[in-house]
Amino acid sequence: MGGSLLVFTDLDGTLLDADYGFAEAAPALAEIRRRGIPLIPCSSKTRDEVERLRRRLGLADPFIVENGAACCIPEGWRGIPLAEGRREGGCRVIRCGVAYERLRRFLAGPGRALGARGFGDAGVAEIARRTGLPAEEAALARRREASEPFWFEGPERSAELAAAAAARRGLAVTRGGRFYHLLGAGVDKGAAVRRLVALIAPHLPAPLHTIGLGDGENDLPLLAAVDRPVLLPRPEGGFVPCDLPGLLRERQGGARGWNAAVLRLLAALDAGPAGPRL
Missing domain, CATH: 3.40.50.1000 (HAD superfamily/HAD-like)
Structure with a gap:
């Protein structure tokens, strides 16, 4: 080659x-x-x-x-x-990406109304339980800069509504292995x-x-x-x-x-x- x-x-x-x-x-x-x-x-x-x-x-x-x-x-x-x-x-x-604070504002407003919770809403112990990571590594996973993993404590169709609400605010939602992820649009x-x-x-x-x-x-x-x-x-x-x-x-x-x-x-x-x- x-x-x-x-x-x-x-x-x-x-x-x-x-x-x-x-x-x-x-x-x-x-x-x-x-x-x-x-x-x-x-x-x-x-x-x-x-x-x-x-x-x-x-x-x-x-x-x-x-x-x-x-x-x-x-x-x-x-x-x-x-x-x-x-x-x-x-x-x-x-x-x-966009500032992490902007993502948190979305999850604290429209996201919360749809039953979404993100890493910023959870303590290290809960993140460790949800990810299977040791507590020390879960603390690193919580230290976000420009994206926010989240999940729904309600109907799964909330994901479609959250994606639409995010898009109206210049944000985007994608899905990984365990969680949804909130990002800036185009990221x-x-x-x-x-x-x-x-x-x-x-x-x-x-x-x-x-x-x-x-x-x-x-x-x-x-x-x-x-x-x-x-x-x-x-x-x-x-x-x-x-x-x-x-x-x-x-x-x-x-x-x-x-x-x-x-x-x-x-x-x-x-x-x-x-x-x-x-």
Whole structure:
């Protein structure tokens, strides 16, 4: 394979299993590391959460947080000069979303009337119970900057009403694995991927190839923004509806499916146009 490759990946339900482990992805992670391929998490998690996971995974590449609300590029990454964004904690942080306070005002008004509760309404103990995270990590998940996970304590059709009310106020609702997410209008994982690629692609050897892996509704914009999209089954089984050109549906979910899909795609890219069809 000539040129450069970037791998964008969702975390929960994709690279990470339900228990937040990734042991079964070890062979593909090792191969990515051996080849020096950037592995770019693209998650609904907060910056603090992803920073901690990057340390566990041994990653030093850019990352996207809160469903595309911010792109984070480590200072000096691959010698690329960047002026965009603010210097924060050793990264250039490029914010794409709206202020968290604006999201909270919506949930405190129209959202509450529809039975919605968000992380800002819950304590650490409740978030830990709902997510299965240890309390320390649940506290990091609660530290939002530009998105708000929420759920309904009422009829599910409230989601449609909440999405319509949000749109009237310049906001948007998407759905992840466990929760709905409130964001600024136009903010999604795909928009963040395109913005990040536009910033770094001019400094990488051409042609640029991109792979994206995800399992949820909120991952569909990510998959639409890459050359080789991979959809994994949801933890509860089955796939979210998706009909993208060249889509690879991986039979297995979680870290095992992620591992199989990444190794298969790397082999196909190595083989070139005459290689195995996916």
